[in-house]
Amino acid sequence: xxxxxxxxxxxxxxxxxxxxxxxxxxxxxxxxxxxxxxxxxxxxxxxxxxxxxxxxxxxxxxxxxxxxxxxxxxxxxxxxxxxxxxxxxxxxxxxxxxxxxxxxxxxxxxxxxxxxxxxxxxxxxxxxxxxxxxxxxxxxxxxxxxxxxxxxxxxxxxxxxxxxxxxxxxxxxxxxxxxxxxxxxxxxxxxxxxxxxxxxxxxxxxxxxxxxxxxxxxxxxxxxxxxxxxxxxxxxxxxxxxxxxxxxxxxxxxxxxxxxxxxxxxxxxxxxxxxxxxxxxxxxxxxxxxxxxxxxxxxxxxxxxxxxxxxxxxxxxxxxxxxxxxxxxxxxxxxxxxxxxxxxxxxxxxxxxxxxxxxxxxxxxxxxxxxxxxxxxxxxxxxxxxxxxxxxxxxxxxxxxxxxxxxxxxxxxxxxxxxxxxxxxxxxxxxxxxxxxxxxxxxxxxxxxxxxxxxxxxxxxxxxxxxxxxxxxxxxxxxxxxxxxxxxxxxxxxxxxxxxxxxxxxxxxxxxxxxxxxxxx
Numbered sequence: 001x002x003x004x005x006x007x008x009x010x011x012x013x014x015x016x017x018x019x020x021x022x023x024x025x026x027x028x029x030x031x032x033x034x035x036x037x038x039x040x041x042x043x044x045x046x047x048x049x050x051x052x053x054x055x056x057x058x059x060x061x062x063x064x065x066x067x068x069x070x071x072x073x074x075x076x077x078x079x080x081x082x083x084x085x086x087x088x089x090x091x092x093x094x095x096x097x098x099x100x101x102x103x104x105x106x107x108x109x110x111x112x113x114x115x116x117x118x119x120x121x122x123x124x125x126x127x128x129x130x131x132x133x134x135x136x137x138x139x140x141x142x143x144x145x146x147x148x149x150x151x152x153x154x155x156x157x158x159x160x161x162x163x164x165x166x167x168x169x170x171x172x173x174x175x176x177x178x179x180x181x182x183x184x185x186x187x188x189x190x191x192x193x194x195x196x197x198x199x200x201x202x203x204x205x206x207x208x209x210x211x212x213x214x215x216x217x218x219x220x221x222x223x224x225x226x227x228x229x230x231x232x233x234x235x236x237x238x239x240x241x242x243x244x245x246x247x248x249x250x251x252x253x254x255x256x257x258x259x260x261x262x263x264x265x266x267x268x269x270x271x272x273x274x275x276x277x278x279x280x281x282x283x284x285x286x287x288x289x290x291x292x293x294x295x296x297x298x299x300x301x302x303x304x305x306x307x308x309x310x311x312x313x314x315x316x317x318x319x320x321x322x323x324x325x326x327x328x329x330x331x332x333x334x335x336x337x338x339x340x341x342x343x344x345x346x347x348x349x350x351x352x353x354x355x356x357x358x359x360x361x362x363x364x365x366x367x368x369x370x371x372x373x374x375x376x377x378x379x380x381x382x383x384x385x386x387x388x389x390x391x392x393x394x395x396x397x398x399x400x401x402x403x404x405x406x407x408x409x410x411x412x413x414x415x416x417x418x419x420x421x422x423x424x425x426x427x428x429x430x431x432x433x434x435x436x437x438x439x440x441x442x443x444x445x446x447x448x449x450x451x452x453x454x455x456x457x458x459x460x461x462x463x464x465x466x467x468x469x470x471x472x473x474x475x476x477x478x479x480x481x482x483x484x485x486x487x488x489x490x491x492x493x494x495x496x497x498x499x500x501x502x503x504x505x506x507x508x509x510x511x512x513x514x515x516x517x518x519x520x521x
Contacts, residue, residue: 019252019289019313019315019317019351019373019427020373020376020418020425020427020431020436021349021373021376021377021380021381021418022380022418022436022437022438024317024349024351024377025346025349025381025411025412025439026437026439027124027126027199027225027227027252028124028199028283028285028317028319028349029124029344029346029384029411030123030124030199031322031342031344031384031386031408032384032386032408032439032442032467033124033125033442033444033465034388034404034406034444034446034463035096035097035121035122035123035124035125036053036054036055036075036096036097036121037053037054037055037073037075037097037459037514037516037518038075038077038448038450038459038460038461038514038515038516039053039055039392039402039448039450039459039461039516040053040055040056041404041446041448041461041463041512041514042390042392042402042403042404042446042447042448042449042450042459042460042461043338043390043391043392043402043403043404043446043448044388044389044390044403044404044405044406044444044445044446045059045340045388045390045404045406046326046328046338046339046340046388046389046390046404046406047059047060047063047328047338047340047390048060048063048264048276048278048324048325048326048328048338048340048388049264049274049275049276049326049327049328049329049338049339049340050063050066050274050328050330050336050338051063051064051065051066051215051264051276052066052067054071054073054097054099054100054101054117054119055097055119055121057099057117057119057121057203057205057217057219058119058121058123058201058203058219058221058260059278059324059340060217060260060262060264060276060277060278060324060326061205061207061217061218061219061260061261061262061278062207062215062216062217062262062263062264062276062278063207063215063217063262063264063276064101064115064117064205064207064217065115065207065208065209065215065216065217065264066209066215066264067101067103067115067117068103068113069103069520069521070100070101070102070103070520070521071100071101071518071519071520072099072100072518072519072520073097073098073099073100073516073517073518074097074098074516074517074518075095075096075097075098075514075515075516075517076093076094076095076096076514076515077093077094077096077512077513077514077515078091078092078093078094078512078513079091079092079094079125079127079510079511079512079513080092080510080511080512081128081129081508081509081510081511092127092196094122094125094127094512095122096121096122096514097119097120097121097122097516098119098120099117099118099119099120099121099203100117100118100119101115101116101117102115102116102117103115104116109211110210110211111208111209111210112209112212113208113209114206114207114208115205115206115207115208116205116206117203117204117205117207118202118203118204118205119201119202119203119205120200120201120202120203121200121201121203122198122199122200122201123198123199123200123201123223124198124199125198126195126196126197126198126199126226126227126228126229127195127196127197127198128194128195128508128510129192129193129194129195130192130193130471130506130508131190131191131192131193132190132191132192132471132473132504132506133188133189133190133191133504134188134189134190134473134501134502134504135187135188136187136188136501136502137185137186137187137188137189137235137501138500138501139185139186139187139238140185140186140476140479140501141183141184141185141186141235141243142186142189142233142235142246142434142473142474143164143169143170143183143186143235143243143244144478144479145420145421145434145474145475145476145478146160146161146164146165146169146170146434147164147170148421148478149161149420149421149428150165150170159428159429159430159431159432160246160293160295160431160432160433160434161431163293163294163295163306163309164295166306167295167304167306169183169244169295170183183235183237183243183244183301184237184238185237185238186235186236186237186238186243187236187237187238187240188235188236188240189233189234189235189236189473190232190233190234191231191232191233191234191435191471191473191504192231192232193229193230193231194229194230194231195227195228195229195230196228197226197227197228198226199223199224199225199226199227200223200224200225200226201221201222201223201224202221202222202223202224203219203220203221203222203260204219204220204221204222205217205218205219205220206218212266213265213266213269214263214264214265214266215263215264215265216262216263217260217261217262217263218259218260218261218262219259219260219261219262220257220258220259220260221257221258221259221260221283222255222256222257223255223256223257223258223283223285224254224255225252225253225254225255225256225285225287226253227251227252227253228249228250228251228252229248229249229250229251230247230248230249231246231247231248231433231435232245232246232247232248233245233246233433233435233473234246237300241298241299241300241301242298242299242300243297243298243300243301244295244296244297244298244301245295245296245298246293246294246295246432246433247293247294247295247296248291248292248293248432248433249291249292249293250289250290250291250292250293250432251289251290251291252287252288252289253287253288253290254285254286254287254288255285255286256283256284256285256286256287256317256319257283257284258280258281258282258283258284258319259280259281260278260279260280260281261278261279262276262277262278262279263276263277263278264276264277271329272329272330273327273328273329274327274328274329275325275326275327276324276325276326276327276328276340277323277324277325277326278323278324278326279321279322279323279324280321280322280323280324281321282318282319282320282321282348283318283319284316284318285316285317285318285319286314286316286354287314287315287316287317288312288313288314288315289311289312289313289314289315290310290311290312291309291310291311291313291432292308292309292310293308293309293432294306294307294308294309311430313430314353314354315351315352315353315354315427316351316352316353316354316367317349317350317351317352318349318350318351319349320344320345320346320347320348320349320383321344321345321348322342322343322344322345323342323343324340324341324342324343325340325341326338326339326340326341327339333394334393334394335391335392335393335394336391336392337389337390337391337392338388338389338390338391339387339388339389340386340387340388340389341385341386341387341388342384342385342386342388343383343384343385343386344383344384344386344411345383346377346381346382346383346384346411347377347378347381347382347383348378349374349377349381350369350374350377351369351370351373351374351377351427352367352368352369352370353367353368353370353426354366354367354368355367355368370425370426370427371424372423372424372425373423373425373427376423376425379413380412380413380416380417381411381412381413382411382412382413383411384408384409384410384411385408385409386406386407386408386409387406387407387408388404388405388406389404389405389406390402390403390404390405390446391403391404397452398451398452398453399449399450399451399452400449400450400451400452401448401449402446402447402448402449402450402461403446403447403448404444404445404446404447404448405443405444405445405446406442406443406444406446407441407442407443407444408441408442409441410438410439410440410441411439412438412439416436416438417475417477418434418436418472418475419475419477420434420475421477421478422477434473434474434475435471435472435473435474436472436475437469437470437471437472437506438469438470438472438503439467439469439508440467440468440469440470441467442465442466442467443465443466443467444463444464444465444466445463445464446461446462446463446464447461447462448460448461448462449461455519455520455521456517456518456519457516457517457518457519457520458515458516458517458518459514459515459516459518460513460514460515460516461513461514461515462511462512462513462514463511463512463513463514464509464510464511465509465510465511465512466508466509467508467509468505468506468507468508469505469506469508470503470504470505470506471503471504471505471506472501472503472504473501473504476500476501479500
């Protein structure tokens with residue numbers, strides 16, 4: 001029997017869009033993108049040693065310590081992407097950053113000034129869409145997996161499996177505990193997904209300068225999660241008739257806190273060469289998930305729609321530790337370069353649920369770890385390595401050009417799976433979907449230009465981010481006859497045992513333009 005949380009503790013009556021290893025990674029992995037001021041973006045985010053840009057507040061807090069003046073900055077722009085499968089375009093205006101730095105002179109020689117800073121900045125932009133079409137299911141079906149997940153000793157399940165069983169998409173035979181997919185084999189499926197929102201950071205910084213040789217900084221961050229996604233999964237039978245659709249509309253919201261510590265040192269007194277180091281604690285998130293979902297039969301199968309179900313689920317999430325190092329220098333006043341490296345231990349991402357103390361007022365204390373889901377995370381995720389390289393050349397006293405490159409390795413192991421049958425996680429009792437996706441490495445190329453006129457400045461940047469992924473509409477472990485114990489499921493065609501379906505290649509390339517308006521005084 002699966003590990004379950006008491007419904008009284010969860011205070012929900014219906015199923016929720018399940019949180020899992022793959023969803024958690026997508027909504028918290030900000031290492032594989034560069035969002036911030038146009039100067040920061042134009043240099044590929046490589047400012048860990050150079051500093052003196054407000055967006056470095058969350059990458060290396062010591063970079064704020066290089067400010068000698070007050071600064072106010074505002075950043076906006078737009079982003080768009082293209083799915084080469086669906087040839088769909090989706091563009092949207094973005095508001096990426098606003099913040100200030102206050103430079104306070106101390107009058108001392110050892111510590112000539114202390115800086116205070118605040119910055120609002122997007123960490124992840126969720127505005128995205130993709131379409132996956134698999135024309136060769138090898139006569140397998142998502143409904144086969146759902147049928148496998150039904151457990152008689154738990155009765156009717158309040159999730160996608162329970163909805164399909166209640167509405168007759170497959171039947172059961174309690175006498176011999178076999179499950180039968182009434183809709184039979186499938187030839188093709190399609191999956192459409194749209195999402196919007198962002199992971200936002202509110203960073204508060206304190207930094208200082210020691211003899212102009214060492215710079216120290218501390219940033220306390222408060223994250224705000226605002227994610228909304230829509231998905232539509234559809235399957236056709238062997239004759240090409242639409243069998244059914246599954247609709248999901250879900251929101252993930254909540255907040256998290258983290259701390260960043262950083263240092264920049266000039267090891268040689270008469271050299272501008274700098275070395276930077278920073279560490280970021282995990283972000284401890286308290287989140288909630290609201291989900292609406294239903295199923296619709298195709299016209300050939302009656303065309304009926306199930307009742308729409310609604311849910312509310314609270315969960316806790318802890319992102320990984322991150323460490324960063326950087327080197328950088330300047331050549332007079334005409335050229336600057338920086339190289340940054342980050343390691344993020346994504347296999348250490350942890351999920352759990354709040355422990356309720358009082359059913360009357362809903363107060364919570366502590367955390368119930370989801371042991372099985374965390375084990376799946378350790379087995380399928382790994383640490384990521386991010387390399388950032390940036391340079392800036394001043395053509396004139398007022399005009400600068402920038403170039404940046406960013407490479408982030410995949411957080412996923414090569415061979416991943418999402419076998420819900422053997423996943424002894426409470427989240428599976430609230431699962432309304434079966435899909436998952438293996439994100440590949442991300443490569444980012446950026447270009448930028450900046451203009452200074454006395455105290456005012458304006459910066460522009462262009463970014464193209466390339467990333468590919470393998471999309472799986474459902475897991476085909478049920479078709480493996482070598483499983484032990486044998487699942488409570490019999491395929492319509494025993495000859496299909498040991499078959500799997502190929503993933504759909506998804507192109508996640510996106511482009512963005514960014515503009516920053518600032519004033520230093």
